Amino acid sequence: MNTSFDFEIERLIEEIKEREAEKVGLQFPEGLKRHAGKVANKLEKRSKAQIYVSGKPCYGACDLDLDLMKKTDLFIHFGHSPIKNSEKVIYVEAKSNAPVEEVIKKGSDKLDPQKEVCLTSTAQHIHKLEEAKSILKKEDFKIKTIEGDERLDKEAQVLGCNYTSVSESPQVLFLGDGNFHPIGLALDNPDKLLLVADPLKKEVREINPDDFLKKRYAQIEKARNAESWGILVSNKVGQKRETIADNMIEKHEGTFLISLDEITPEKLSSFYADAFVNTACPRISTDDFNRFDRPVLTPIEFEIAIGEKSLEEWEFDTIHGTW
């Protein structure tokens, strides 16, 4: 079993017994699915409940397996913090135990001590944010953390689709690993200095959104002459933006709605359309665009491509609130 992830088996067995749950659903993000069988067998043996594992791809708490929720009394989601709390769902968050002191100190060397610093993080590292904050304060930095909108479970937390916890400060220190969250943060805040303090790689790096922006512009240009558009609407509970899609269809000729859950190149390949608009997770457009054979634009990019907005009005597409 993965030593860096605590599946909290004891707590879960207690919860299952206490709630007298007979059917329990488990959902793991892709990186943890390999542990599913063992976790299921352990829970089953000790709780006597029937355990079902979700076989659908899962990339966030926006993506609860509603089919499986319907057929179980209790649903356990591993890896992410809640977007919306519910009696029926237990969240077992992934918490990294990587130390942060060294990397936060490295980050502080690159920050301008004269200017306020916004500090943000993800569910995996946010339990170390207070420690990071006090290290920076000792170095006389003025730190600002703010609460984002209700989509975010914790103060200073970001999601790939939501950066409302990023304050007005001109520089941002992001405590976390990978580039997935920082890229979104940079695209949503192109005018700020953004440093990633990565506790896993033990390095500090600057993220510049320019390359990503250029790629978005290129996708928009490719879609300029599109005559037929497939407007993608997701059934995923936290990615369902039906009103945006409905309005597009109503206003624009040559558009048609495609209802689906997981958006994959294979699923779109059967459809005749010159381009697609993605009203689901914006990161499918920004991060996966080169897997698709045609442009998959965000709603704002669609408006630019059809000439309703100018390229200067480009904005990173984000999702707000819960469901």
Added chain:
Amino acid sequence: MNTSFDFEIERLIEEIKEREAEKVGLQFPEGLKRHAGKVANKLEKRSKAQIYVSGKPCYGACDLDLDLMKKTDLFIHFGHSPIKNSEKVIYVEAKSNAPVEEVIKKGSDKLDPQKEVCLTSTAQHIHKLEEAKSILKKEDFKIKTIEGDERLDKEAQVLGCNYTSVSESPQVLFLGDGNFHPIGLALDNPDKLLLVADPLKKEVREINPDDFLKKRYAQIEKARNAESWGILVSNKVGQKRETIADNMIEKHEGTFLISLDEITPEKLSSFYADAFVNTACPRISTDDFNRFDRPVLTPIEFEIAIGEKSLEEWEFDTIHGTW
């Protein structure tokens, strides 16, 4: 627009208006999805209803898009005949206009005139079955067509998962194209002579299940030493065999349930398990096995692999009834 498929636009517009449907869902099988945009635009313009197209893969009437059904007042399924009729669903069946006389006569040359002939077909060609029957009767063949179970919409019709319309006759003439249905028919009836009268290719061919059987045996052998098993349960309305899956989990150590809709190699690849049991569409096991990196057995094959049944007891897995 495809000249060989009649989307029955006029009938559909009338139905939408008559039912005063405001939101209409369309579902196309993969081969017809490229027409989705045009069909949607036509229906939208003339009926004023909001049209949604299902973006999920669809391989049969067992596979209605329940998410889309929930958000629409009327649901139109193209390509297949109903497995279960419902007020809310209109089926627009694919009917081939290929002539059958020549190919039925060719088929009759290869049949034993001394023995009874079972005549079967698929939704695409079954409207020509009476013609085929009378041609054979003129040649003095004794023909038998029977009604299958309630999963089958028409007498003498077969589905990839259901051959209950195949009579006791020692020889079967299948009127239809492709090898998908004949392979299942042959695996379900290994002792009969099976001839395919293919009106599209204008040829008659014999189908022998031996090669397919050998491949099944090889998959079973590969799974003999498996210690961990993922038991796949589908959410697809006509492929949901929960009781079979639940019983397996209860009886056998080292098994765990995986709940999903589309079963793809990508989805299974994240799971640690030595082998899988597929309680959904049996054709995923028999036809797609070489796309998967581990054995994906049917429930009967699982019993053979763990030694509860012998290889001689192998049977083609079929699905009966509706839902």
